[in-house]
Amino acid sequence: MTRSENQYRFEELSAGLAMADLSMAEERELRDLGTELGALPEIDFELLATTLEIESLRTNADPMPAHLVARLEKFADQLAVPSAGNATIITPQVSAWQRVIRSPLTGWAAAAAIALTAWIGSKSEGPVNPPLAASQLRSEAGDLIERDFQGLGKFSSASGNVIWSDKLQQGYMTLSGIPVNNPGETQYQLWIVDPKRDEAPVDGGVFDIPTDGSPVVVPIVAKLALSNPQAFVITLEQPGGVVKSKQEQVVALAKN
Amino acid sequence: MGETQASSGKQAIPLQTADPTSTMDTLPDVAAGKPRAMNRCITRHGGIIWAIVRKYLSDVTEAEDLVQEIFTEVWKKADSFDPALASESTFVGMIARRRSIDHLRRRGRQPGFETLDAIKSLGHDPWDQTSVDCDPEAVKSSLSCLEPDTRELFDLFFENGFTHPEIAEKTGLPLGTIKTRLRRGLIALRGQLQRAATPNSPSAS
Numbered sequence: 001m002t003r004s005e006n007q008y009r010f011e012e013l014s015a016g017l018a019m020a021d022l023s024m025a026e027e028r029e030l031r032d033l034g035t036e037l038g039a040l041p042e043i044d045f046e047l048l049a050t051t052l053e054i055e056s057l058r059t060n061a062d063p064m065p066a067h068l069v070a071r072l073e074k075f076a077d078q079l080a081v082p083s084a085g086n087a088t089i090i091t092p093q094v095s096a097w098q099r100v101i102r103s104p105l106t107g108w109a110a111a112a113a114i115a116l117t118a119w120i121g122s123k124s125e126g127p128v129n130p131p132l133a134a135s136q137l138r139s140e141a142g143d144l145i146e147r148d149f150q151g152l153g154k155f156s157s158a159s160g161n162v163i164w165s166d167k168l169q170q171g172y173m174t175l176s177g178i179p180v181n182n183p184g185e186t187q188y189q190l191w192i193v194d195p196k197r198d199e200a201p202v203d204g205g206v207f208d209i210p211t212d213g214s215p216v217v218v219p220i221v222a223k224l225a226l227s228n229p230q231a232f233v234i235t236l237e238q239p240g241g242v243v244k245s246k247q248e249q250v251v252a253l254a255k256n
Numbered sequence: 257m258g259e260t261q262a263s264s265g266k267q268a269i270p271l272q273t274a275d276p277t278s279t280m281d282t283l284p285d286v287a288a289g290k291p292r293a294m295n296r297c298i299t300r301h302g303g304i305i306w307a308i309v310r311k312y313l314s315d316v317t318e319a320e321d322l323v324q325e326i327f328t329e330v331w332k333k334a335d336s337f338d339p340a341l342a343s344e345s346t347f348v349g350m351i352a353r354r355r356s357i358d359h360l361r362r363r364g365r366q367p368g369f370e371t372l373d374a375i376k377s378l379g380h381d382p383w384d385q386t387s388v389d390c391d392p393e394a395v396k397s398s399l400s401c402l403e404p405d406t407r408e409l410f411d412l413f414f415e416n417g418f419t420h421p422e423i424a425e426k427t428g429l430p431l432g433t434i435k436t437r438l439r440r441g442l443i444a445l446r447g448q449l450q451r452a453a454t455p456n457s458p459s460a461s
Contacts, residue, residue: 015439020357052414057307064306076294
């Protein structure tokens with residue numbers, strides 16, 4: 001096929017993606033064509049499909065049941081516990097070694113997904129407001145694990161807590177008393193001990209402490225599914241983190 | 257995925273409540289953590305989210321759980337809403353539609369959409385590609401550009417909520433033809449909206 005034929009086929013499949021009617025073979029074809037053309041499926045089609053669907057449903061649908069409205073209202077009330085206080089919100093990063101390993105796998109597929117998830121999720125990787133989300137987690141997760149951090153060695157002033165839900169695969173750390181780091185020299189790295197998954201601790205990403213001692217809220221970005229983690233450990237490592245920590249500088253530990 | 261849609265009801269019931277504040281955007285307040293903002297968001301958009309979910313899911317219990325999940329996502333993504341790009345209803349509708357489709361795909365053990373985590377690192381703004389104004393009136397009036405047979409398929413699919421097999425049964429057309437015509441119709445619709453947005457375009461008038 002010529003480039004323009006490929007381009008048209010790519011558009012056609014992008015429209016199919018927006019209408020959610022692609023077969024597995026077509027999904028592969030779309031991915032391959034995207035790679036070949038260096039293109040991403042356009043969000044236009046999904047916007048159009050959504051607009052058409054909304055307009056048709058405005059006159060063609062049943063109302064939401066009263067008991068569901070009541071349930072959602074109660075749910076909304078639970079969300080309304082805001083205020084990070086003085087805490088700074090820290091966005092953790094995937095460790096450098098994970099980025100290297102992941103890059104060939106994410107490639108086009110991730111790029112393609114951008115076009116369709118994009119606006120919905122482009123600004124923030126995690127919840128908009130971690131303190132709010134942590135509050136929600138407390139109210140929603142029936143399996144919430146909550147542990148206190150204890151500073152170790154020269155980091156004895158470190159304190160805080162961690163909450164985690166296996167069901168939602170979501171968690172947050174609130175930390176205080178951790179010294180500011182120079183990201184060019186060292187970074188803090190979270191490890192999650194989950195014996196059911198692996199003997200080796202799971203890498204929970206790296207993060208920086210920008211202000212000495214002040215409270216921070218750090219969403220947990222474990223890239224593997226966790227199940228009943230037994231301990232959360234923060235170490236100080238080289239920039240970008242390490243694959244396996246020698247635990248030469250253990251900052252804080254929260255365990256069962 | 258269209259094959260798995262649940263047929264929608266046909267009662268003409270308004271999807272927004274009579275809340276006098278319902279025409280105001282609620283998401284900026286949700287993002288700002290203002291009291292009762294999420295409740296107002298539910299009041300304003302609950303109907304349309306429920307309608308979208310029910311179009312895809314026939315099981316009521318499953319649908320109710322999904323609606324709550326969708327509102328959780330709306331709450332999380334509220335700060336991403338930009339009224340200059342699309343209406344709040346479209347934003348919320350996209351979330352509801354994606355989650356519904358994703359739910360069906362997971363149930364069918366088909367690969368779902370990529371997670372947001374996976375795409376974050378690419379730093380690409382898909383809105384760079386957005387080239388249409390999805391104002392509902394503009395979209396509806398652009399439907400007239402479609403060939404009559406495609407227009408009929410659009411009516412059956414979007415207006416009446418029929419699945420692809422149901423459309424095939426009604427029209428006698430093969431499934432592949434229905435898919436192709438719907439997709440090409442969407443491409444034509446986008447083209448029409450793009451031309452309409454370009455005042456000097458010969459076919460814009």
